[in-house]
Amino acid sequence: MNIYECIKSSFFNVFSNKMRTFLTMLGIIIGIASVIIIVAIGNGSQAAMEKEFESFGTGTLQVSLVSSRDIETRDLLTMDDYYMLKELDGIEYISPTYSGSNAYVKLLDPTETNRANVTGATGDYKYINNDNVLYGRYISDNDVEMRNNVCVIQDTTALKVFGYCNEDVIGEKIKIKSWKGTTKLTVVGITENTDTSSSNYSDEYPENIIMPITTCMKVFTGSTLGGISIVLTDASQSEVMQERIIAALEDFHGNEDKYYIMDTTDMVESINSILSYVTLFISFVAAISLLVGGIGVMNIMMVTVTERTREIGIRKAIGAKNRDIRLQFITEAIILTGMGGISGLVIGYIGSVFVGNIVGISPVMSVTAIAGAVGISMLIGIIFGVAPANKAALLDPIEALRFE
Amino acid sequence: MALLRLDNICKKYNQGELAVMAIKNINLTIEKGEFVSIMGTSGSGKSTMMNILGCLDRPTEGHYFIEGEDVAQFNESRLADIRNKKIGFVFQSFNLLPKLSSVENVELPMVYAGVGRKQRRQRAVEALTKVGLEKRIYHKPNELSGGQRQRVAIARALVNDPSILMADEPTGNLDTKSTYEVMGIFQQLNDEGVTVVMVTHEPDVAQFTKRIVVFKDGNIISDKPVENRTLREGAVS
Numbered sequence: 205m206n207i208y209e210c211i212k213s214s215f216f217n218v219f220s221n222k223m224r225t226f227l228t229m230l231g232i233i234i235g236i237a238s239v240i241i242i243v244a245i246g247n248g249s250q251a252a253m254e255k256e257f258e259s260f261g262t263g264t265l266q267v268s269l270v271s272s273r274d275i276e277t278r279d280l281l282t283m284d285d286y287y288m289l290k291e292l293d294g295i296e297y298i299s300p301t302y303s304g305s306n307a308y309v310k311l312l313d314p315t316e317t318n319r320a321n322v323t324g325a326t327g328d329y330k331y332i333n334n335d336n337v338l339y340g341r342y343i344s345d346n347d348v349e350m351r352n353n354v355c356v357i358q359d360t361t362a363l364k365v366f367g368y369c370n371e372d373v374i375g376e377k378i379k380i381k382s383w384k385g386t387t388k389l390t391v392v393g394i395t396e397n398t399d400t401s402s403s404n405y406s407d408e409y410p411e412n413i414i415m416p417i418t419t420c421m422k423v424f425t426g427s428t429l430g431g432i433s434i435v436l437t438d439a440s441q442s443e444v445m446q447e448r449i450i451a452a453l454e455d456f457h458g459n460e461d462k463y464y465i466m467d468t469t470d471m472v473e474s475i476n477s478i479l480s481y482v483t484l485f486i487s488f489v490a491a492i493s494l495l496v497g498g499i500g501v502m503n504i505m506m507v508t509v510t511e512r513t514r515e516i517g518i519r520k521a522i523g524a525k526n527r528d529i530r531l532q533f534i535t536e537a538i539i540l541t542g543m544g545g546i547s548g549l550v551i552g553y554i555g556s557v558f559v560g561n562i563v564g565i566s567p568v569m570s571v572t573a574i575a576g577a578v579g580i581s582m583l584i585g586i587i588f589g590v591a592p593a594n595k596a597a598l599l600d601p602i603e604a605l606r607f608e
Numbered sequence: 609m610a611l612l613r614l615d616n617i618c619k620k621y622n623q624g625e626l627a628v629m630a631i632k633n634i635n636l637t638i639e640k641g642e643f644v645s646i647m648g649t650s651g652s653g654k655s656t657m658m659n660i661l662g663c664l665d666r667p668t669e670g671h672y673f674i675e676g677e678d679v680a681q682f683n684e685s686r687l688a689d690i691r692n693k694k695i696g697f698v699f700q701s702f703n704l705l706p707k708l709s710s711v712e713n714v715e716l717p718m719v720y721a722g723v724g725r726k727q728r729r730q731r732a733v734e735a736l737t738k739v740g741l742e743k744r745i746y747h748k749p750n751e752l753s754g755g756q757r758q759r760v761a762i763a764r765a766l767v768n769d770p771s772i773l774m775a776d777e778p779t780g781n782l783d784t785k786s787t788y789e790v791m792g793i794f795q796q797l798n799d800e801g802v803t804v805v806m807v808t809h810e811p812d813v814a815q816f817t818k819r820i821v822v823f824k825d826g827n828i829i830s831d832k833p834v835e836n837r838t839l840r841e842g843a844v845s
């Protein structure tokens with residue numbers, strides 16, 4: 205019996221009892237669908253996170269004050285700390301940061317405003333933040349010194365504020381509203397918004413605006429820094445440098461245990477490892493559900509073999525060999541689990557888009573996951589189909605023919 | 609060389625401690641072109657004999673030669689080949705696959721023989737025409753009468769051009785009219801050169817054949833040619 209005949213007759217048998225086929229496949233469908241959802245959402249959140257940190261620049265050290273109650277005025281980070289650390293060896297780029305809150309930017313339609321993330325920084329921030337300047341220039345150390353009312357905006361912001369995005373925007377003014385009133389800033393540069401998620405075109409997405417730190421502190425009346433961002437010359441020296449920076453700050457302020465440094469590389473790694481543990485755990489649960497699904501297939505196949513004992517006897521009587529019968533039942537099991545796998549794949553894909561929408565992650569489907577899901581489900585068919593198929597193959601023709 | 613030759617064939621069934629000797633030291637030769645009926649009371653060993661002849665079962669002892677080849681201790685796969693190509697078997701209870709149409713049932717032995725799709729269909733239709741069912745090729749078994757079902761089974765048994773046609777009480781489930789139809793077909797096939805061996809316990813059915821072998825308690829007690837043979841309608845003797 206050739207394989208084509210075998211597949212044809214197996215499909216015929218599988219489809220001649222649709223309800224049973226569906227119920228048998230259910231375990232596999234659920235198992236594969238959950239694996240697909242987990243993998244797609246897991247990959248999606250990993251990709252989203254990497255994107256997040258990429259724009260921030262991995263290998264960046266963030267110096268900040270510990271959050272504790274016994275902070276005294278002398279502990280606060282100021283521009284003096286920035287000037288002090290700037291002189292340390294082994295630092296490639298350094299920028300103090302200050303974030304203005306509750307700010308709004310006036311849009312093209314003068315009656316409309318949008319929320320703004322205002323960051324005060326120095327010229328080095330361009331490299332720390334991996335900003336790509338499309339038009340004009342970045343803020344400079346001169347702007348910081350002169351407290352110039354200038355800013356760098358993103359291309360998406362330019363479109364929303366001016367309605368266009370080209371050289372002509374340079375030199376135009378934008379209006380920032382804060383609790384202190386309205387400030388006019390001259391746009392000196394436009395950077396590329398690399399966040400590709402669709403939300404960045406919606407009005408809820410805040411406009412990212414960068415201005416000289418001194419200007420920012422003037423506008424928002426601050427004198428202490430939010431933190432200091434540093435990129436090292438040699439990223440592998442991170443631990444040594446962290447100790448040196450802390451020591452320098454403690455020495456400068458005459459205090460202890462008031463500062464901490466976060467290495468974004470470590471953070472990506474630790475979040476990734478948490479994520480992979482979660483994925484591993486859920487995958488384990490999914491594997492169990494696939495196992496249960498496989499046992500269900502085996503169970504039904506056993507019942508099918510018993511029910512079809514007479515048919516097996518007839519087939520043997522007219523010349524079917526043991527291996528023909530074995531092949532037929534294994535093929536039926538593979539068709540069952542394979543179809544279950546493909547249905548699970550489709551449902552899993554729809555499910556991951558749905559779940560992704562709820563948790564705000566765009567799912568990432570990989571060819572490996574798709575091929576793996578179909579492959580694994582067929583493998584389950586083989587593994588759990590062998591025992592019933594052998595039972596069928598080894599039936600004695602006379603006994604089988606006598607079966608009622 | 610005889611078509612079939614049984615040499616001291618025994619079949620023992622082990623039922624727990626108890627061993628039943630279903631047939632004992634059977635010696636029998638069947639030549640090409642014969643039409644043999646096997647008779648005997650219930651439990652005399654007829655089916656046991658037919659199953660061994662049909663290679664559905666192996667004898668416990670002895671040799672069984674088909675066209676000179678001793679198949680008594682062939683393995684499962686080689687026996688399957690013989691069942692497929694050299695023997696056509698017809699059962700009392702038809703044993704058709706209920707979900708398949710007549711023509712698909714008849715095609716089945718050719719599927720296992722590896723015959724191509726087109727040729728399979730053509731030969732199956734020819735076989736069904738031969739048994740007078742050319743108008744029923746797409747009917748399922750449950751849409752056919754008992755006699756028609758048995759004719760499908762005969763077509764299936766014949767389709768691979770076997771050396772011998774075997775039947776275990778082929779008319780046991782049929783009414784008189786269908787019985788005579790089936791016997792007529794057997795007779796015609798035999799006239800065309802097909803060797804036929806069949807079990808029956810009805811003397812009038814055995815009268816259609818050419819030779820009667822009688823079993824009793826697992827032994828052959830008589831083996832005679834048929835006198836005053838019943839001939840099918842329209843036969844030319």
Ligand SMILES: Nc1ncnc2c1ncn2[C@@H]1O[C@H](COP(=O)(O)OP(=O)(O)O)[C@@H](O)[C@H]1O
Nearest residue numbers: 621623628630649650651652653654655656657
């Ligand atoms: N599978 C079996 N197991 C045990 N005994 C059997 C089996 N098949 C047949 N027999 C016994 O063998 C003897 C012959 O049976 P069988 O060949 O079926 O007779 P018949 O077909 O002439 O009625 C009987 O005594 C029967 O009980």
Ligand SMILES: [Mg+2]
Nearest residue numbers: 654655656776
């Ligand atoms: Mg019998």
